[in-house]
Amino acid sequence: MHKIIVVEDEGKIRRGFSRWIREYGSPFQLAGEFATAEEALESIKEQKPAVCFLDIQLGNRNGLFLAKQIREISPESLLVMITGYDYFEYAYESIKLQVFDYLLKPVPKSDFFKLLERVEDRLHSREGQGEESGQRRKEHLVSREDCSGITLRVVDYVERHYEEADLSVQKLAKMFGVNRAYLSRLMKEDTGYTFTELLTKVRIEKAKDLLDEGGADIRMYDVAKKVGYRSQHYFSRVFHKSENISPSDYKSKD
Structure with missing residues (x-):
């Protein structure tokens, strides 16, 4: 241990x-x-x-x-x-x-x-047992078997960098050296999500984690900023659209 x-x-x-x-x-x-x-x-x-x-x-x-x-x-x-x-x-x-x-x-x-x-x-x-422990891996956002290498790199980047407010398909297309339209089409084909849908899904799940664990004293502005939204009001709109409940009501529910 x-x-x-x-x-x-x-x-x-x-x-x-x-x-x-x-x-x-x-x-x-x-x-x-x-x-x-x-x-x-x-x-x-x-x-x-x-x-x-x-x-x-x-x-x-x-x-x-x-x-x-x-x-x-x-x-x-x-x-x-x-x-x-x-x-x-x-x-x-x-x-x-x-x-x-x-x-x-x-x-x-x-x-x-x-x-x-x-x-x-x-x-x-x-300890010489390789890069992957193999003991525990949580559910991935998308099926790894159905994705191209580029899509997997984009998904992994989103899961690691969702806090970046300027995260966009344009930014990642440039980062990975591919055409923006091609990357958008490839992601939709591989994952079933557009880039924006994928990013929103990740951010909302992270926000729910924070609201579940943060208790009554966590500030909504801090949650919004932590998951990549500059505007608390816009974050609340996106959250409500995704979950059919406001983040404030989600936090206070039993």
Whole structure:
């Protein structure tokens, strides 16, 4: 079993991440959850965990400074930085520390599980068991068997980058070096969805994750921004059209 620790000073988020790690289960074991860097360091020195989830803002301490200390005492640990602020300086420092990933709060449960899948693959790769663990794969958005290579790359990109407000078929056609009209037609043939329909489906599912897990205090503006919508009003319209219920009513339902 690979040990994971969570260092996060917001109790609700810390408990939520810990619960998801337990729910994901093998090959991971939650080895501790801590609100302060000082408490975490003692456990890290003793346990040498495989993975550390670190909040960048830890009260009066900086999580990046903690990451540097972990690099010295447990250099093999994979580091995942967590923050509520999309600051370039944080991302830049994280890159220099060779962190495994960088999460921007709020984090949908589905994204957290996909991150754990990537962590699992990395750890298995280290152990010489190949890139794919084969132990657990969630339902994919579309049938992989029916899709061309280009379509699969587009779908994977959408699932990883749905937060980007400027995500479009034009952008991905240019990125993958194909004609826009050709890509649009290919996606519809392969998946049954237009690009916009696919992107909307992904974003609404992520929004539902956030609303399910966020509780009463989550702000609709934050949900909209997290899933790639600049306008809260437009997000609400799209959500209602998709689910026949407003996001506010969805959040408050039993």
